[in-house]
Amino acid sequence: MKIKVATAEDNNLLANSIREKLGLFPDDLEFKYRAVNGADLLKKLNIDSSVDTILMDIEMPEMDGIEATQQVTRLYPQIKIIMLTVFDDEDKIFRSIQAGAMGYLLKDERPDKICEGIKEVMEGGAPMSPAIAAKSLRLLRNPDKLIQEESSEEFYLTKRETEVLNKLSLGLDYLEISDALFISPFTVRKHIENIYRKLQVHNKMTAVKKAIQHKII
């Protein structure tokens, strides 16, 4: 049984190069199709998801490889994804792994190494180029680095919003907050909506955490 391979790569030259490399192993691999970006990949998978492995570029328009990996592993968990890219920085490696990638190869990898990696990932392995493996070990040695820090921009919350946020942090629900502040629960909800928008979060937990981090409360 040949392994069915798809690629996601925006650059035509590189995509053809990859396809050529895959073509060197006609007995093991079957090239299914190539997507030009993450969104295109999801569209193609929606039509034909009979793919075993996807070779995924990272930098792509429309939807990048990391987000695409997240989506694919969520929608088609049986499909193994191998990142195939020129980037070797720890951040991209880590985010790819977090997104669900099972392998990470550099684009200058020799054709037989890529084929070997595809076979390896199908057998439950995790093919990585040597430099990538070394960096992922470094990440494992420093788990603190994994806690992501954000660009410290200031958030302007109004006085009332800050009050609401404080109550929120105490674990009060909307009705309890409305009682505490003598306003309608609808108003509380509206304040919280605005807080979410300003802090760029979508639930109480993260709102309070972010507020604490930025010393708003």
Added chain:
Amino acid sequence: MKIKVATAEDNNLLANSIREKLGLFPDDLEFKYRAVNGADLLKKLNIDSSVDTILMDIEMPEMDGIEATQQVTRLYPQIKIIMLTVFDDEDKIFRSIQAGAMGYLLKDERPDKICEGIKEVMEGGAPMSPAIAAKSLRLLRNPDKLIQEESSEEFYLTKRETEVLNKLSLGLDYLEISDALFISPFTVRKHIENIYRKLQVHNKMTAVKKAIQHKII
């Protein structure tokens, strides 16, 4: 220039088997010596530290491979250590990497793979058997498992409950937590129910706050 290799292995049969495997590549490798345990290894290194790579067993009397790895990387940071063992559980993998191992191969690996791994580690890579690579990626996906081990005594939460609580504190919802921990969302809800009961709270916010106050997370 041949790569100078030493081994640390208590079992005579296995040690000879490893040495034989290394002997298949006389052009690349030079076998220096074999230690019978971690303490013996340190003694031998103290006399002759002109070693490039050490193939390290884990379970050994006197001093096990993980502690030996710690010592060697501390005293001789230029020496690359490859774990060569039958154990493939995540805990041993993680502790080996923490201790400073740069590679992790299983003992049933073919001779040429071992030789390849030795060369790879000398070039700054991180040779890993496929199953090991896959598990180290799993570890990277769940960093909080790596951090906590001890918790407060006021409330007794199980290890799993603490993991769930950690995810909860990041603002993940039930489904996201279930994805992160590879369990059903129903199970997540049950864990959270138990957490609430033990902490005597009734929602995420207060659970996390109480957990932080009591240094559980």
Added chain:
DNA sequence: ACAGCAATAAGACGAATGCCGTATTTTGAA
């Protein structure tokens, strides 16, 4: 006077949560 913002209020709808069950499998310790 008017634009802009903050604060207030309300309704609707789907998703998520909290709480009540039950039940099986795994694990660890005695």
Added chain:
DNA sequence: TTCAAAATACGGCATTCGTCTTATTGCTGT
């Protein structure tokens, strides 16, 4: 080996939350 705890899994139901839309009132600075 046996027993208890832990971890796993599933369903129902009422409530809460997150998001959308619309609208009124009051304050402030130009």
